[in-house]
Amino acid sequence: MIRVLVVDDEALVRTGFTHILNKADDIEVVAAVPGGQAVQTVRELQPDIVLLDIRMPDVDGLTILADLRRMPQAPVVAMLTTFDTDDYVATALRSGAAGFLLKDTDPEQLPHLVRTLAQGGTVLSSEVTRMVVDSYLNNGVREPAAVRLAARLTEREQAVLLLMAEGLANPDIGERLHLSTGTIKGHVTNVLGKLQVSSRLQAALIAERAGLLTPAQNEGAR
Template sequence: MIRVQVVDDEALIRSGFELILNAAADIEVVATSTGAEAADTVKRLRPDVVLLDIRMPDVDGLTVLREIRTMPDAPVVAMLTTFDSDEYIVTALRSGAAGFILKDTEPEQLAQLVRTLAAGGVVLSPKASRSMLHGHPGHGTDDDPGVRRVGLLSEREREVLVLVAEGLSNADVGARIHLSAGTVKDHVSAILTKLRVGSRVQAALLAQRAGLLDGQGPGGTLGRGPGQRGDTER
């Protein structure tokens, strides 16, 4: 079972998501909470996936995200939002979010998005992807420490990084370049260590700054909408 916690200041949103997700045979909503209760509930119940409202009156969603991400064996966190706001996208992703889910997502899609997150996936709308890859450009220079760290990667690690930035899971990366999922997992762990980042999304942002993702289309390599793969799996 995929254990989910829904965090939102609106009771209607919490109950609606709980009803929809509990209808799936492989998903259990173990808790719903407001932002003020969120971190303590995560520590107590240890959900696999947290769906976290990005804007709440009692506590800022980004603050809750950062607190959750400091926990040992932190769960996957996706932000809930009513709009694709460029103002928050990169901040949340750089802080460790595995993506965004719009609150008006079709009910039949919601369970699949949670499965994607639990399997190590990234859930981003096309606009969020464009914001990552184009709206916050700034290809780094040779003086950029992050870009210099990308230069430390082996040729194989760079190949894996580009596929990770496409949103592929370890299994999908392995199928693409004929490696086992375990070998890809080892490569991803080495990449995150060398780049000094904590998530696959953050690694993708560094890949963009280093110019590895150039020429991959107007939506960017992550611009495939809901159901992409890639962030928390190592």
């Protein structure tokens, strides 16, 4: 069972996400709370996934994200937003968010996206993906620092990184490379360590900035 915490200042959003996700046989929303209760609720219930509103009146979602990332057993966090050009996207990605979802995400897609997060994948609503690729990734310039970091990777780790950048979860990467999920998990850990990042999206940023992603791969990410 995938245990999910929904954090949003709007009761209607909390109720809607809870209703949709609890219909799935393998997902349980353990709580749905406003931002001020988020950190304590995570400590008490230890959910696997946190769906976190990025803009709330009582507390900044980025502040909550930073607090959660410092926990010894940090949950996977995906940010919720109503804006497809949110100025906070880059900061959230650098801070370790595993994805971005618009609050009006297709209800039929929501359980699938949560499962992807639980399997170690990344999720971006199509509108957010387009903005990230166009504004933050696809600048056509290879950054020397990113090139140096990417040079630390073995050929196999680089192959894993490219599939991570496509948003694939560990089982899917293993299927592509004909390796076990456990082996892929080890490679992912090595990739994150060598790139000095804490999330798969941060690794994807470095892959693009190092010039590793082809235009086709960038387009596929959309």
